[in-house]
Amino acid sequence: xxxxxxxxxxxxxxxxxxxxxEKNKYKETDIFEEFETQQGFVVLHLPPVLFKxxxxxxxxxxxxxxxLTEKIDVIKVxxxxxxxxxxxxxxxxxxxxxxxxxxxxxxxxxxTQEKSDISIYIIEHNEVIRxxxxxxxxxxxxxxxxxxxxxxxxxxxKVYRSINMQQIKSMSN
Numbered sequence: 001x002x003x004x005x006x007x008x009x010x011x012x013x014x015x016x017x018x019x020x021x022e023k024n025k026y027k028e029t030d031i032f033e034e035f036e037t038q039q040g041f042v043v044l045h046l047p048p049v050l051f052k053x054x055x056x057x058x059x060x061x062x063x064x065x066x067x068l069t070e071k072i073d074v075i076k077v078x079x080x081x082x083x084x085x086x087x088x089x090x091x092x093x094x095x096x097x098x099x100x101x102x103x104x105x106x107x108x109x110x111x112t113q114e115k116s117d118i119s120i121y122i123i124e125h126n127e128v129i130r131x132x133x134x135x136x137x138x139x140x141x142x143x144x145x146x147x148x149x150x151x152x153x154x155x156x157x158k159v160y161r162s163i164n165m166q167q168i169k170s171m172s173n
Contacts, residue, residue: 040086
């Protein structure tokens, strides 16, 4: 079942890339753009239809309104794994933190453990949250997820409360 789900996700991702018609619409706030061509990075712009598919298969669907998925414009994901031929994780983190300040992200929450840091940032205009940025820095990897759409604080907090933070903390150990 897991293999089938993964195959469906990647097939949807592959074919769904052609569904993004306004790719340059988010260029001015694309926090991961500079890393797209660098070694050690994988940067994906996921169509909302893929997120909806994964969301519908998840167990947390009962806690979060599927109405929320309709408000997502694009999901950007960046994976980085440091090796001898790449820049360091600290350089990646420093670059992202500079962009967070420049683009006026506000810190929503941060979880720090001895081996990892998880931060959630938002960009808010006129009481509408336009972007949510989740960054995870661990011993070996850097992960960033940027969700662009139009959300209320209540919706973002509802999603945040539905996340099992203990499970995330245990995965990072």
